[in-house]
């Protein structure tokens with residue numbers, strides 16, 4: 275088989291999605307499967323839908339186009355604010371986009387009118403993470419704009435935390451979104467359909483047993499794909515953390531001095547781990563590099579430690595005789611390593627299916 279590649283177990287992806295959907299359903303929260311980490315690959319999108327996601331969300335129009343092209347049947351949302359230069363493509367492609375700017379919403383309205391359709395606008399509210407969102411004090415004005423413009427409708431309110439500065443989506447933040455939703459409903463005499471509370475980082479809050487208030491949707495990517503809660507990156511009970519693994523091939527395996535020799539200046543990439551130890555170590559090189567993965571985001575199998583990486587070489591330390599040239603090694607990935615691997619043209623994807631595996635509850 276070709277290497278490097280991502281081995282993707284669709285059954286595990288489905289299982290992860292289904293488990294989260296089933297846990298959130300009793301709280302009245304449905305799941306938008308977030309597809310941006312895999313360039314809209316239809317197999318993965320379909321696994322999320324088969325796992326109970328009721329819609330798909332992506333931040334890039336190209337990925338949404340790809341899924342439509344592969345006839346993925348699902349409501350789709352653009353979860354990043356549309357570029358002003360792309361509003362036509364947005365209204366043609368998706369029913370709903372997430373928005374924070376009046377100029378973009380006005381352009382969407384104009385374009386939707388030209389297309390003879392109505393486009394749904396979810397207004398994102400800034401609650402402290404300092405990425406996208408209108409400040410809470412400005413929410414009412416933006417809602418008023420959406421209500422006043424033709425061919426757009428208010429499809430919902432939302433927020434996104436924990437992505438830019440790591441602000442936790444806790445009870446206080448989520449209650450604030452619920453309160454804002456209530457006040458918009460009272461002020462404008464409307465019912466808000468979707469109140470989308472956040473991403474995988476919201477799971478601790480959503481599943482902690484607290485009152486989840488008005489929140490009725492979460493947008494989940496990382497937790498479905500990697501089975502981890504991004505707040506502390508710990509595995510989520512009952513989910514697979516190895517639904518996707520990176521496989522790379524050994525191209526050199528030699529005993530080498532533990533420490534470099536000669537005068538040392540800067541390496542090609544900063545942030546390499548310090549080399550330590552003395553004497554001789556067993557070192558191997560895998561044919562994969564920073565163009566394809568984030569070396570800090572790999573979890574190696576027992577007996578193998580990542581020593582560093584350059585563009586095309588991943589250098590590891592191994593146990594004696596653990597590894598030979600031509601052999602393949604599998605790594606688990608974090609989100610950073612995953613998105614890079616998914617977007618590298620050098621990394622193949624192989625889909626496998628396993629019978630449903632029971633995992634410890």
Ligand SMILES: *Cc1c(COP(=O)(O)O)cnc(C)c1O
Pocket residue numbers: 308310333353354434472473474475493494495496497504
């Ligand atoms: C990426 C993204 C998500 C999904 O985040 P995960 O941590 O992968 O669950 C949700 N909402 C928005 C706006 C995003 O950009």
